[in-house]
Amino acid sequence: MTESEDAAPVEQHIDAEPESKQAPNQDKTKLEEWFIGSIDQGTTSTRFLIFNGLGVPVASHQIEFKQMYPHSGWMEQDPSEIVESVQTCIEEATKSFTHMGQSTDDIKAIGITSQRETTVLWHADTGEPLYNAIVWPDTRTQSIVRELKERKGADKLQDICGLPLSTYPSALKLTWLLRNVKEVQQAYDVGKLMFGTIDTWLLYKLNGGKEKKVHITDSTNASRTMFVNLHTLQYSPEVLEFFQLDTKKIILPKIVPCSDTEAFGSLASGVLKGKRITGCLGDQSAALVGQLGFEPGMAKNTYGTGCFLLYNVGEKPVMSTHGLLATVAYNFGGKRKPVYALEGSIAVAGSAVKYVVNNLKFVDSSDKISECAATVEDNGGCYFVTAFSGLFAPYWIDSAQGTMFGITQYTEQGHIARAAMEATCFQTKAILDAMEKDSGHKLTELAVDGGMSNSDLCMQSQADIINIPVDRPVMRETTALGAAIVAGFAVDVWKEFEELKEINKEDRTIFQPRISHEQSGKMYKRWTKAVEMSKGWLDSDPESASQ
Numbered sequence: 001m002t003e004s005e006d007a008a009p010v011e012q013h014i015d016a017e018p019e020s021k022q023a024p025n026q027d028k029t030k031l032e033e034w035f036i037g038s039i040d041q042g043t044t045s046t047r048f049l050i051f052n053g054l055g056v057p058v059a060s061h062q063i064e065f066k067q068m069y070p071h072s073g074w075m076e077q078d079p080s081e082i083v084e085s086v087q088t089c090i091e092e093a094t095k096s097f098t099h100m101g102q103s104t105d106d107i108k109a110i111g112i113t114s115q116r117e118t119t120v121l122w123h124a125d126t127g128e129p130l131y132n133a134i135v136w137p138d139t140r141t142q143s144i145v146r147e148l149k150e151r152k153g154a155d156k157l158q159d160i161c162g163l164p165l166s167t168y169p170s171a172l173k174l175t176w177l178l179r180n181v182k183e184v185q186q187a188y189d190v191g192k193l194m195f196g197t198i199d200t201w202l203l204y205k206l207n208g209g210k211e212k213k214v215h216i217t218d219s220t221n222a223s224r225t226m227f228v229n230l231h232t233l234q235y236s237p238e239v240l241e242f243f244q245l246d247t248k249k250i251i252l253p254k255i256v257p258c259s260d261t262e263a264f265g266s267l268a269s270g271v272l273k274g275k276r277i278t279g280c281l282g283d284q285s286a287a288l289v290g291q292l293g294f295e296p297g298m299a300k301n302t303y304g305t306g307c308f309l310l311y312n313v314g315e316k317p318v319m320s321t322h323g324l325l326a327t328v329a330y331n332f333g334g335k336r337k338p339v340y341a342l343e344g345s346i347a348v349a350g351s352a353v354k355y356v357v358n359n360l361k362f363v364d365s366s367d368k369i370s371e372c373a374a375t376v377e378d379n380g381g382c383y384f385v386t387a388f389s390g391l392f393a394p395y396w397i398d399s400a401q402g403t404m405f406g407i408t409q410y411t412e413q414g415h416i417a418r419a420a421m422e423a424t425c426f427q428t429k430a431i432l433d434a435m436e437k438d439s440g441h442k443l444t445e446l447a448v449d450g451g452m453s454n455s456d457l458c459m460q461s462q463a464d465i466i467n468i469p470v471d472r473p474v475m476r477e478t479t480a481l482g483a484a485i486v487a488g489f490a491v492d493v494w495k496e497f498e499e500l501k502e503i504n505k506e507d508r509t510i511f512q513p514r515i516s517h518e519q520s521g522k523m524y525k526r527w528t529k530a531v532e533m534s535k536g537w538l539d540s541d542p543e544s545a546s547q
Contacts, residue, residue, distance in 0.1 A: 034493050035097075035107045036484040037272065039086055040477075041114040041198055042283065043135065043305040046082065048089035049477060050097050050107065051484045053493050055503035057477055059100065061092035068132065073139035073389070076132035079120045082198065083205045087270055094271045104272060111279035111487030112264070113286035113479055114198040116224040119173040121184055122201070124192040124251060127210030130183045133198070134173040137306065137347050137389040141172040142398050144179075148172075153242050159319055160239055162223065162230045162326030164396055167389070168345065170197055171226035171243055193250045197221050199280050200253045206277070208268035216263055217253040219338060220285040223328040228255065230317045230326055233338060257333025258285070259486040279487030284308040285330050286482030288341065290504075291447045291473075293329075294497045299435075299443055302479065303452030306392075307349035307424045309431050310341040313439065318342055322434035323394025332489055342438055344431025347389040348402075349424040350451050355388070356420050362413045369417055370455040376414035381406040383530040384419035391531065393427075394434040401537040405530045418461075424452065425462045426527040432466055447471045449478040456511075463511040465520055470511040473504045 034053040040046070047062035063085045068076040094104060117136035122129045134140075145165050148154055154165060163169050174195060177184045187193040196204065200217045207214035219233045227243075229236040233255060240247060256263045264277040281289070284302060288310045291300040296314040301307065310329060317326045317340040329341035353369050356362050363372050385391070387400035404419070428446075436442045445468055452458050453472050463470040475481075481504065488494050513520070 033106055035102070036488045036493060037090070037093075037107050037110040037275065038480040038484040038487070039090070039110065039112045039114075039202070040283070040480040040483065041082065041086060041112070041202060043115045043118075046085035046089050047480065048086070048093040049480045049484075050093060051481060053488070055475075055481055055484075055500070057475065057480070058102075059093045059097040060477075061089045061096065063089055067135075071140070073142075075135040075138045077118070077135055079122075079129040079133045079201055082133065083202065086202060086206070090267075091271050104275075107272065107275060108493055109276050109278040109487045109491045110267070110272070111483030111485075112199055112202060112277060113281055113283050113483035114202065114221070116197060116221055116282040116284065117168060117170050117173070118198050119170045119177070120196050120198065120201040121174070121177055121187075122194045122196075122204075123183075123187050124194050125210070127204070130187060130193075131177055131181045133201075134177070136168060137351075138173065139167045139389050139398065141167045141176050142390075144172055144175055145398060148175075151242065153238070157226065157239060157242065160229055160236050161226045162317060162319065163226050164325075166392075166396055167398060168347075168392065169224060169226040171239075175243060188249045191249045191251075195250055196253055197225065199282070203264055203277065203280065206267055207265040212265065212268065214265040215251065215253045217255055218258045218280040218282075219255055219331045220258060220282040220328045221280070222253075222255045224282060227252070230328070230340070233328070233331070257331045257338075259332045259334075259490045261490045276491070277487070278490035279483055279485075281330060281483065281486055283479050284310055284343065285328065285341075286486075287449055287479045288312065289330050289482035289485050290478030290480070291449065292497075292500055292503065293447070294339075297441060298447075300447045300449065300478075301428060303349050303424060303448065303450035303458070305349065305351045307346035307428065307450075307452075309344040309428060309435075311343075311435050311439065311443070313340050313342055315339060318438060320434070320438045322437045323396060324431065324434050324438060325393065330486070332486065342435055344393040344428070344434065346424060346427045346431070347392045348386040351388065352384070352386040352420045352423060353452065355386075356417055360413075360416070362417055366451070367454070369421065370457045372414055373418035373421060373457055374414070376412060376418060379406075379419045379422060380411055380415035381408070382411055382415040382419045383527055384416065384423050385530050385534040386420065386423045387534055391534070394430050395531060397531075397535055399536050400531075400534045403530070403534040403537070405533065406526075418457075421452070421455065421458045422461055422465070425458070425465045426524060428462060429466050429524055430528075443468060445469045445471055447473075449473065449476045459509075459511045460514065463513045464515045465524065467513045467517055467520055469513070472509045472511070474507045474509075475504050478504070
């Protein structure tokens with residue numbers, strides 16, 4: 001993940017899944033012999049997968065990398081280590097691919113998907129980072145958010161960019177860096193400061209860095225910065241002025257569609273040197289594409305480090321009035337118009353599972369959390385508001401912190417483990433309710449993917465809490481598949497969405513609700529009470545790290 005799918009362990013190498021049916025008028029043999037590489041750079045791990053033209057992963061390699069937490073609420077990563085992890089995954093997955101008797105000549109192109117909002121700044125002359133990457137859940141900017149909400153024009157921002165002022169978008173991370181890191185301010189003063197999210201940083205380095213100077217982003221990632229007008233998909237002068245940025249002093253990446261034969265360049269080194277990069281999009285957009293959510297009204301929920309629900313609203317953005325984000329779903333370019341989505345973002349999902357494993361030490365690995373939760377029949381009245389980074393959609397409560405309610409002498413490890421998983425399910429319910437109000441339509445089924453979706457118990461709890469069926473595919477690498485699809489469209493592996501309709505559709509598991517509306521309603525009412533009681537914990541915190 002990306003914000004997406006890193007929460008649960010994944011095998012280092014993937015054997016081919018059972019073959020999917022191909023769409024009419026396609027040459028199945030040719031599709032089996034055409035391959036697309038997919039870089040999936042997530043919040044806690046990186047992977048590289050190679051898919052054939054039927055959407056089947058045939059080789060894969062994954063690496064976890066270091067997370068840094070220098071202060072409470074801070075989260076950083078080493079930008080150079082991220083690049084190295086991508087390069088290693090490409091080398092190792094390709095080695096497995098060639099050991100199978102395949103040729104790298106058959107890899108037609110490469111796609112990239114990555115964690116969004118995470119911010120990297122580097123110097124134009126050296127091509128090297130000026131500070132660690134500030135990761136999307138980082139909350140050091142809380143006092144800056146409060147300050148900016150009082151600035152003239154703050155009330156107009158969301159109508160332009162689709163995002164609220166919060167600790168989440170890249171704009172706030174950039175503001176903190178400009179105020180607090182001398183090297184960043186110095187580079188800005190002389191017009192040498194380069195800005196990017198992880199996709200931009202990777203494309204810059206994979207293309208050869210300062211020699212090639214490929215400085216580019218796609219419209220899905222760009223829409224997560226706050227700097228972009230959602231209607232034009234170009235930088236908004238009004239928003240840049242609000243953040244007091246001089247475009248002569250900061251170098252912003254060029255914005256292009258997600259699928260392009262030339263704009264993203266090619267790999268400058270390594271075993272796949274010279275291979276074109278023809279697709280790029282943010283991880284949650286990639287998951288929607290990988291779930292084939294091409295029609296308005298389709299939605300997917302990805303359970304990774306965080307949890308992200310995207311609802312396709314069609315070719316015009318819908319500005320939420322109920323706590324959701326307006327964002328770019330995907331933009332294939334050419335004759336196709338951009339497609340937009342409503343998004344519900346949950347900061348803590350799989351990271352709550354890791355908290356139970358690493359901090360509470362109830363079990364020794366994330367994949368055993370369901371076993372622990374299954375030792376009890378229900379949550380025993382225990383509710384865990386996992387607000388480690390405040391609460392995201394639809395609440396947007398920066399002052400909330402993690403709180404647990406309903407603990408008694410009866411409470412066991414299993415109750416807390418179950419409550420940690422249910423927290424994501426309850427927040428998903430809140431997001432679905434908000435989406436119904438914004439769109440006027442009630443979702444009838446929810447497609448899911450990501451690490452936590454591997455848990456039958458969690459997905460059954462999700463179906464029970466939202467009272468609609470939950471649809472889980474056999475092959476859950478949908479984020480990487482989405483990146484492969486946008487790259488494949490650029491090089492004519494596929495030309496029409498119709499050709500994809502059977503990809504990853506076989507043997508899906510449907511979780512039907514097993515409890516009554518009345519019972520789920522009572523549980524949800526208790527959850528909303530717990531959320532209300534978690535508010536305001538940080539309102540007068542004298543030790544706030546923000547400047």
